[in-house]
Amino acid sequence: MPRGHNNYILVVFDSCRYDSFSRARPNVIRKLGKVEQRWSYATWTAPSHYNLLMGLMPHKNPRHVYASDYYQTDFLRFNERLGSTGLEFRSFIPRLSLPVLLQQLGYRTHAMVSLPVLNPATPINTGFDTFELMPKHNDMRAMLRRMSFDEHQPCFYLLNVGETHYPYALPGEPEEKWPKISGVHGVFKHLDELVVGGKIRAKKSRMFSESKLAELQDRQVEAVRYLDRVVEELFDLVPDDTYVTITSDHGELFGEDGYFGHGPVHHDKVMEVPFVEGKLR
Numbered sequence: 687m688p689r690g691h692n693n694y695i696l697v698v699f700d701s702c703r704y705d706s707f708s709r710a711r712p713n714v715i716r717k718l719g720k721v722e723q724r725w726s727y728a729t730w731t732a733p734s735h736y737n738l739l740m741g742l743m744p745h746k747n748p749r750h751v752y753a754s755d756y757y758q759t760d761f762l763r764f765n766e767r768l769g770s771t772g773l774e775f776r777s778f779i780p781r782l783s784l785p786v787l788l789q790q791l792g793y794r795t796h797a798m799v800s801l802p803v804l805n806p807a808t809p810i811n812t813g814f815d816t817f818e819l820m821p822k823h824n825d826m827r828a829m830l831r832r833m834s835f836d837e838h839q840p841c842f843y844l845l846n847v848g849e850t851h852y853p854y855a856l857p858g859e860p861e862e863k864w865p866k867i868s869g870v871h872g873v874f875k876h877l878d879e880l881v882v883g884g885k886i887r888a889k890k891s892r893m894f895s896e897s898k899l900a901e902l903q904d905r906q907v908e909a910v911r912y913l914d915r916v917v918e919e920l921f922d923l924v925p926d927d928t929y930v931t932i933t934s935d936h937g938e939l940f941g942e943d944g945y946f947g948h949g950p951v952h953h954d955k956v957m958e959v960p961f962v963e964g965k966l967r
């Protein structure tokens with residue numbers, strides 16, 4: 687089994703739509719490489735993270751190729767991410783789990799998640815040495831304080847970041863200032879974001895005025911600008927030979943065609959995600 691030597695960090699800005707990310711023009715994150723528009727395999731958090739942890743990044747929506755060929759080619763990108771050679775798709779079989787594979791390659795594997803739907807009691811917690819649901823749903827900086835690196839053993843971190851998730855709140859913002867949309871807020875509190883979105887019913891449309899929806903996307907853009915500064919701290923923290931991927935698990939609807947949020951939403955905008963990756967130094 688080939689051994690990797692890069693640390694690998696997979697950062698997922700939860701719910702961050704591609705155009706929110708590009709509007710924010712994050713200067714630090716762009717140091718990783720070209721920001722691509724890609725497409726998620728799923729419309730909400732749990733299946734999308736399951737997919738990411740199968741080693742499948744958001745896809746390029748390629749034409750004229752077989753899915754199996756695309757999967758295998760995409761998987762070989764891990765040779766660059768991990769700084770290894772000779773990693774083959776068959777080394778992934780039968781578990782089809784990125785964290786399990788990384789453990790076999792000699793990695794320590796860690797997850798820090800913001801959304802309770804990914805909590806450590808769920809099956810997503812497979813192949814991790816540590817797995818933590820963060821005390822707050824929106825504090826990436828608190829994750830950085832928990833990270834450590836070992837010069838003798840490479841490590842993998844999955845960071846599920848919640849600032850970009852509804853209600854797009856930065857950690858310093860008091861809860862009473864969060865935008866309140868009747869129904870949606872309650873769902874968030876009680877179902878742990880399981881069902882944030884859906885079609886806005888006509889009789890309730892006054893709750894989703896266009897200006898309110900524009901303001902909500904502005905808040906997501908602002909969250910990306912804030913996270914760009916936190917990512918700068920991440921870049922300062924990590925050792926040489928660290929490869930970082932920053933992407934999102936799915937997009938978000940801000941009123942387009944009558945939809946809000948993500949989850950039970952079938953719409954292009956819920957699939958569009960940013961994707962950027964590279965090695966720092």
Ligand SMILES: [Zn+2]
Nearest residue numbers: 700701731935
């Ligand atoms: Zn999500």
